[in-house]
Amino acid sequence: MSSILSESEAKALLQKVLSYSKADECEVSLMGEQRGNLRYARNxxxxxxxxxxxxxxxxxxxGKKVGVAAIDEFGEESFEKVVRRSEELARLAPENPEFMGxxxxxxYLGSKGFFESTAAADPASRADAVLKSLELSRSQNLVASGFLENQTGFSATMNSKGLFAYYPSTNVNFSLTVRTPDGxxxxxxxRGYSDIKKLDTAGATKIAIAKSLGSVGAKALEPGKYTVILEPTAAVVLLENIFSSMDARSADEGRSFLSKPGGKTKLGEKIMDERVTIYSDPMDDELPASPWSGxxxxxxxxxxxxKGVVKNMVYSRYWAEKKGVKPVPFPTNMIMQGGDATMEEMIRSTKQGILVTKLWYIRRVDPQTLLLTGLTRDGTFYIENGKIKHPVKNFRFNESPVIMLNNLETLGKPERVVSTESDRNYLIPPMKIREFTFSSLSDAV
Structure with missing residues (x-):
């Protein structure tokens, strides 16, 4: 059996599994995927x-007793066995006080996340894409290490009340570090896309090469507060801490940056610059996503x-019922609106500042303010009088993305980017921020 099933094949399989159920309620979830990758190091x-x-x-x-079982071996005997196992576990389990049927x-909305071009990618096409990258690094005596992976998959679910959902998708991620021979x-x-035709490994490699050559001879700057220009790859690892913290229960229970004293939340309040708009849309052309939640x-x-105002929070079905509101599922993608400024315009408008390519090793210091710490790396540059003057040694930062988005100066056009912390794809603009806090120097390159 192929791991990638059509909608009709998935539906038939789920119906077969459900036919074995003797429980009060039963839900069956199915997923399949095929991944191919090429990794390279030292050219x-x-x-x-x-x-x-x-x-x-x-x-x-x-009743409220729930059991879950899973298999990765498919066949008639296995299907009945996994259903019986889940029922056995349910009978042994204590009642779940937060059970929702x-x-x-x-x-559901339509599906836009599957591209035949990506599904057809094979070892030969991956090798061709990587070769274009390697030829550039080799020709300049630079050392390249990268990873290219494409994925084709589907998810489907069906339950004993007649619900059925199916979503096919494709994705390709490419990441590359280029270093000088002396390190x-x-x-x-x-880069990340749903359609592999949009991936330009040569163009991406030229950017990494320019940053590698430009970052040689980095000079130390005193830590402190600086105007920074965050490329989308840098900004996304900060912003996804906002995206993942929109849970209403955490806010109601005082555990969130959206909490207020006395058990209240910041729903409906302005907490950021009015140019900040964050939304989700499974039908977005650049970042298609599943039209149904888990x-x-x-x-x-x-x-x-x-416009800086908190408009929605995630409400699980249980918490929504408890609070007497409509459930709001966790989104399957996240997008931040941008502006019209180019990176060049941001740099030209900066009298003194720092351009940051990448942030990594992100850790939370305080969940109630979303204070984060981490390090810059792989291309950090000093800007003076509208021009990049020289590379600078890397910093450790201590900053909250909430405070950061209150110190917003300029936004560029959103780009689809891959988070180095989670491997998830987002649409994020480059951004210019004032008074970004660098707390100490780092020896990272």
Whole structure:
């Protein structure tokens, strides 16, 4: 059996599994994927790999007692066995006080995340794409290390109340670090797309090469507060801490940056610059995503922060019922609106500042303010009188993305970027920020 099933094949398989159920309620989730990758280091390919995976998970319930079992071996005997195992576990389990029954049939938006071009990618096409990158680094006596991976997959779910959902998708991620032979200069670039035709490994490599050569001879600057220009690759690892912290329960219970004293939240309050608008949209052309959440709730275009004002928070079905509001599922993508400024215009408008290519090793210091710490690397540059003057040694920073978005000066055009912390794709603009806090120097290159 192929790991990638069509909608009709997935539906038939799920119906077969459900037919074995004797529970009060039963939900069956199915996923399949095929991945191919090429890894290279020191200008040589080190690994060519592939992965084929399929999983089926059964969630059975008797009253408020729930059991879950999963398999990755498919067959009639295995299907019945996993259903029985989930039922056995349910009977042994204590009652779940936050139990919510399965949903009935839902209406979903269309699917836009599958591209035949990406699904057709094979070892030969990956090798060709990587060769274009390697030829550039080799020709300039630079050392390249990168990773290219494309993925084709689907997810589907069905339950005993008649709900059925199916979503096919494709994705390709490319990341590259280019260093000078002495290791003193380093440049980084990452790209992610649903359609592999948009991937230009040569163009991306030229950017990493320029940063690598430009970062040689870095000079130390005193730590302190600086105007910074964050490229989308740098900004995204800060912003996704906002994206993942929009949970209403955490806010209500005083554990979130959206909490207020006395058990209140900041819903409806302005907490950022009015140019900040963050939303999700599964039908976005550049960042298509699943039109349904993990529990089967429909996804739709939704504003989370609009002109700096908190418009929505994530409400699980349990917490929504407890609070007497409508459930709001966790989004399947996140997008931040941008402006019209180019990177060159941002640099020209900066009297003194720092251009940051990448931030990494992000850690939370305080969840209630979203204070984060981490390091710059792979291309950090000093700007003076509208021009990049010289590379600078890397910094450790201590900053909250919430405070950062209150110190916003300029936004550029959003770009699809890959987070180095989570490997998730987002649409994020480059941004110019004043008074960004660098706390100490770092020896990283």
């Amino acid at each position: 040589e390919v080190s690994t060519s790999g592939s992965l084929v995976n399929q999983n089926l998970t059964v969630r059975s319930s008797f 399965v949903l009935g049939p839902q209406q 003193m200069g380093s440049g980084y670039v990452a 529990d089967g709730q429909p996804q739709e275009k939704r504003s989370w922060i609009e």
